[in-house]
Amino acid sequence: MSLLQPIKPPRKARIGLYSVGLRAYWDQFPGLRERLEGYGKFIEGRLSGWADVFNFGLVDTEGEGRRAGEWLNLRDVDLVFCHAATYSTSATVLPVHQINKAPVVFLNLQPTERINYEATTTGEWLAHCGACPVPEFANAFNRAGIPFRVVNGLLGLAATPAGSLTNEITHEREEAIRAWLEIRAWAQAAAVPRTLRHSRFGFLGNTYSGMLDMYSDFTMIQAQTGMHVEVLEMCDLDRQLQSVTADEVARKLAEVREMFEISGDSPSDPIARRPTDEQLEWSCRVAAAQEKLVREYDLDALAYYYHGAPGGAYEKLQGGFIVGHSLLTARGIPCSGEGDLKTAVAMKICDILGTGGSFSEIVVTDYVDGTILLGHDGPFHIAIAEGKPILRGMGLYHGKQGTGVSVEAKVAPGPVTTLNVTQTGDGRLKLISGEGESTDGPIMRIGNTQTPVRFREHPDAYLTRWFAEAPTHHCALSVGHNAALFEKVGQLLQVRHARL
Template identity: 80%
Template sequence: MSLYHPIKPARKARIGLYSVGLQAYWAQFPGLRERLLDYAAFLKRRMSAWADVFDYGLVDTEAEGRKAGEWLNAQNVDLVFCHAATYATSSMVLPVHQLCPAPVVFLNLQPTDRINYERTTTGEWLAHCGACPVPEFSNAFNRAGIKFRVVNGLLGLDYTPTISMTNETTAHRPEAIRAWREIEEWIRAASVPRTLKHSRFGFLGNTYSGMLDMYSDFTMLQAQAGIHVEVLEMCDLDRMLKEVTEADVREKLETIHDMFEISGDSPSDPIARRPSDEQLDWSCRVAAAQEKLVREYDLDALSYYYHGAPGGQYEKLQGGFIVGHSLLTARGIPCSGEGDMKTALAMKICDIVGTGGSFSEIVVVDYEDGTILLGHDGPFHIAISDGKPVLRGMGLYHGKQGTGVSVEAKVRTGPITTLNVTQTGDGKLKLISSEAESTSGPIMRIGNTQTPVRFRQHPDDYMARWFAEAPTHHCAMSIGHNASLFAKVGELMNLSHVVL
């Protein structure tokens, strides 16, 4: 089993697909109907790499449109692609989406980059005129108050059908690559609301006192994101701790040695030392208990914080949190510190679409390098680490009680995107994303996660724009440039999205 094998895999989106055409064409132009159905079969094969695809077939009359709408409803689809395969009247398409409320994307994907002007017949042209009805669809949907999206480009076949009079091998063309990137993003984005609507987020302990940006209304989170929030107590985790066996501890210790480098003493910070055997043993016991808690309550994410009375059992218990929560985050159960439930949601969105999502905040600006250091005192998403993270023993956790083992690491060098989930004054969730580059710049050796990030503007200009959006001070760091993907997530979840 992979070290990063998810405890609860994200749910695949359920995607509806149908093609449109005019019934009168079939008798007039033999082979056209079958040709268009072959295009639809190609679409289904490509889409099936990312989702469960339900292909209704061809809608070529108004009555067939109504049947398609009912059928798609029965399949419980998250998103519907309407392939504009040739001309069709809007009266055939509108009923589909008056009956099926799932979001719709029109696919205007031309099979060829250029028709054969010398040989093309009317029947041949009709196989390539998918753009023709899209203005009509757009007008009808606008007047009906139904939101729509359009992907334009080339179909991207890797072969040319024998019936064709021109070249249809267009998979290499940038117009096909761009179109399929858009299609993939819509499908991956559709998996987010499906997964969240079946997700249970644990809230363990409380929110760090006084952090007003992070207090969350659990009803608001369920109403707008679909998640259930399970309120947990430290005694629930303590009960799990009592069930931990020596075999559980050995297994966690093996995992820790596989995934982490055990540090020596920090050369700069006297509170960051080599972890003692006792500290590692305790982190392993707590990590085993944390996984048992996740499985006991069937959790998909967890937000946590507990300061504990000085010298109490719960203070000692929370001192062992960071390593275990980092292990859980790497296995698809994102864990956010300080009781920040909104950032747990941001991390979960990143995880569902396969881009990581590490708990971060502004650490310090490096004006010489033009970077902003982003990180936290834990947890960390080990699966997107630049090399093996380092474990350090901490004599204290700054601003908090207790001692324990912490993670020192950075996200791998290359393109990254931060995702912030905040709440506006009118009680609405909002997404803020920023594309940037993780650099190979230096980090401090103090037992915290830190990644030097170069945004597309000077740090001061970027921060001015970021702060103006009223974010929470935490965010999730994902790998890759994902603003377009996160924008689609926001649209499908009916959440505002801002790109900086």
């Protein structure tokens, strides 16, 4: 079994699909209906690689539209693609979405890059005029107060179907590639609300006292995302700790030695030293208890913080948190420190989309390299690390109580995107994302995660725009340029998205 195998894989989106046409055409132009249904089957096949697809087939009257809406309701779809296969009246399409309330995306995917002007018949033209009804759909939906999106481009066939009078091999054209990248992004984004609606986020302990940006209204978060917040106590974790066996500790220690490099003393910081055998054993014992807690309460993510009374048992217990929470984060259970529930949501969004999502804040600006270092004292998303993360024994956790083992690591160089989940003054969640490049620049050797990120403008200009959006001071650091994907997530969650 891979050490990065998810404990709870994200749910696939349930995608509805139907094609539209005009019933009067079928007797007038034999073979047209079957040809359009073939295009719909092609779309279904490609979508099936990213989601569970429910294809109603052809909708060609308003009565069939009503039946399609009821049919899609029974399939509990998260998103509907309406394939504009040929001309159809808006009265045919509108009832589908007056009955089924899932978000809708119109697909204007022309089968050919250019019709055969000399040989084309009316029936042939009708197989290629998918754009024709889309303005009518847009007008009707706007007046009905139903949001919609449109993907324009080429269908992307790899072979021309029998009976076609023109070339329909378009899969290598940029217009097809671009369209299918956007369709795939919609299918991926639709998995986020479905997974969140079925998620249980643990909240262990409390929020770091005085961090006003991070205080959360659990009811507000459930109302806007559908996720449940399970409030946990340190005694719940301590109960799990008492049941950990020597074999379980040994297995965790083997995981740790495979996934981390055990450091020597930091050459610069006297509080960051080689972890002692006792520190490693304790971190592994706590890590085994943390995984037991996740499994008992069926958690999908965890926000945590606890300082405990000086010298108390819970102070020692929380001192062992970072290693185990990094292991959980790498296996699809994002863990955010300091009780930051909103950043746990950001990390979970990134994880559902397969883009990582490491717990981060602004560390320092490097004006020589033009980068902003993003990181924290843990946990770290091991799956997106450059090489093996380093474990260092910490004589103290700055700003917190206790001692233990911390993670020193950086995200691999390449495209990255930050994602904040913040809360506005009127109580609404808000997404903020910014794209940049992680670099191979230097980092401090102090037992903290740090990734130098070069954004698309001077650090001061970027920070000015970032701060103006009133973010929380934590964010999730994801791999890839994902702002357009996060924007789709925001639309499907009905949450505002700001792109820096």
